[in-house]
Amino acid sequence: MAPEGQELASIFARLTGEAARDPLDTQPLLTALVDGGRRLFGARGASVHHLSAVGRTTRTEGTVRALRGLEDDATGWREGPGHDARTTGCALIDVDLGTPVAHVRWPRWAARATALGHGRVTALPLPAKEGPTGALVLFDARGRRLDERALTLARLFADAAAHTLSLQHEVFESRVLADQLEHALSSRIVVEQAKGIVAARRDVPLDEAFERLRRYARSHRRKVADVARQITEHPNDLPFQ
Structure with a gap:
């Protein structure tokens, strides 16, 4: 179930607060993104990868170390729902990881995610003027019913994070x-x-x-x-x- 009222406001406030604390450091913002996305969606876990303005390197984060490691490996494999959402700009909603299609599409990623106990996944691109710069990946247990309100909140949160990351990019370029x-x-x-x-x-x-x-x-x-x-x-x- 999605959070209500004051908790909802605090999740969004933390995102902007991390960005204001150090406009050139994206890592605290990515941490706030995965934690807030998980809470808004009611997910078991979340991960993110983002193409940083500094050196055009990919930065990753996860709500637990195992998901952060999975995202790190997926970046090198060039596979997984986060990779697809970023490269295509299209969201992947409530994908069942137990199907043969998922394992054919993402052989290494799906096997690892399933071994970690995750059954369903939703990936939301992080839009920017130059195109998606990353993706937020939300993990669920198999059989969980999708909450449309929670999905809407997670989309809004991902969009807000993407906008904030774009502003950080502009600040970096301005300072350079x-x-x-x-x-x-x-x-x-x-x-x-x-x-x-x-x-x-x-x-x-x-x-x-x-x-x-x-x-x-x-x-x-x-x-x-x-x-x-x-x-x-x-x-x-x-x-x-």
């Missing part, structure tokens, strides 16, 4: 861009300072000073900014005429 711009500006300032030092020391125009700096950096296979930094740190010891 900001760092790049800051580095570029810092390098530009250092180069301008070095040009002024060379121009004054060698009594040449600024354009000529920069050309000498650039020519020296190229002949020594160094970056202009690195040579400029050397000059600003040791203005009385220019490396070239």
